Amino acid sequence: MLTPERDARIAAFLADAGWGAAARGPMGADWSARRYERLRAADGRTRILMDAPGPAAAQVPPFVRICGILRGCGLSAPVTEAGDDADGLLLLEDLGDDSFARLLERGDDPRPLYTLATDVLVALHRRFDPATAAGLPRYDADLFTRQVMLFADAYLPAATGAAPTAAARGALEAAWRAVLPAAFAVPDSLLLRDYHPGNLMLLPERPGVRACGLLDVQDAGLGPVAYDLLSLLEDARRDVPAEIADAMRARYRDAFPEIDADAFAAADAVLGAVRHARILGRVAELAAGRPARQFVFLPRVWGQLAAKLRHPALAPVAAWMRDSLPADGAVDLILQGDAA
Incomplete structure (x- = not known):
């Protein structure tokens, strides 16, 4: 205020x-x-x-x-x-009003927008000089673990009505630490963290990748190159058509043939699970016992997390989730409580 x-x-x-x-x-x-x-x-x-x-x-x-x-x-x-x-x-x-999110909502063809956004990541990961990054945060296993444990501290109480026991919380942290090494089998670059259509602006008067303006970048640091692509293609706020998501992943991988395809897929799965679980925790934290507009994202984000948990690289976390939450993540229960 x-x-x-x-x-x-x-x-x-x-x-x-x-x-x-x-x-x-x-x-x-x-x-x-x-x-x-x-x-x-x-x-x-x-x-x-x-x-x-x-x-x-x-x-x-x-x-x-x-x-x-x-x-x-x-x-x-x-x-x-x-x-x-x-x-x-x-x-x-002023980069204008034409965010990719606004353009998508008015019905513009999504493929050119997602292609441009993917090409921006290709350019960034080719051109970024790590020598310019002294003092930036490093998105390592410790940082990702701290972030993802918001799921235990905020989402679980919303879903179950009680905070996890120390033993249960410790078991979840151990599961995340067991799977996170797969996230680092791809190269590092500048990781923007909140790379999604709401933070991308169309600047058609600028050539090439400069036609995409970048906002909300203050949390950037060094981290795995797979992160921002999955942030773009698995957005909490909107569904991305599967054929476009698959095409953009292929476009990115074609630009970096030296990156092992299986390693990239495993990094995508682990980092996606981390991101989706953190967002679920953040939504629950924002709600904090009061109605929150972000609750509308819960079904989509839980679905995104559940899909990632099917990857073999996430078996320890998937087992913990199966033992601790219903198959729908108690999303319906949370939404009913919000409606009340």
């Missing part, structure tokens, strides 16, 4: 940046504490204000840095025109 004090601080920031007279229009918020406004000057020029108050201000420096790395790879990420790290304020280049 924008307080009068925060609004006054924003007004002063915009005045210092030469945008104090611009009209301000809210653009909403995402799953975090960040919020956005579009600024419109009298001459028609526009910019985006990113407002990341309080603890969220810590995301500002990594966002600016990652955007610079991406532009250095010949990709499109917002240019920062002014910033206040301490206050969590950024004045950014």
Whole structure:
């Protein structure tokens, strides 16, 4: 919620940046504490204000840095025109309104969009220089384990009505640690983490892969190349036609024939299971006993997780799930509770 004090601080920031007279229009918020406004000057020029108050201000420096790395790879990420790290304020280049999500929702042909998004990952993984990544987070087994255990801490209580025992939680953590080595049998590159149509912008006036603008990149780090492709093709918010998902995986693998196909498939399965389980935990955490619009994603994401658990590389986690949850992940029970 924008307080009068925060609004006054924003007004002063915009005045210092030469945008104090611009009209301000809210653009909403995402799953975090960040919020956005579009600024419109009298001459028609526009910019985006990113407002990341309080603890969220810590995301500002990594966002600016990652955007610079991406532009250095010949990709499109917002240019920062002014910033206040301490206050969590950024004045950014405006990449428009045509997110891939919006275009898909209005019925545009999905194949060109997913092809462009896949080609962006190919370009990134070819061009990224690890020497530019000093100090970035490393998406290793410890980090993935910490993230995925949100499933135990938030989703399980929502599904079963009780927190897992220490023994059950320990057994799940051990199962994840047993399967995670398969995730690292593919090369590392810059991992964007939230690579999905809501964070991709169509910029048709720009050539090649620069026609895709990249947003919400502050959590990027070093990690397995399979992660962002599965994030794109197994989206919590929408179904991707199987023929398109299969074609995009083949397109990516054709660009990197040196990557073993079986190793890539196992990494895709393990990383997908980690991502889907973490999202289920995050949805439950956001709900925290109150109705949450993200609940609509539960059936899809549980289905995505269940599909990944069928891969042999995930046998220990699949066994734990079978022993601890009904086949539908108690999704219907959770949704009934939300309706009540």
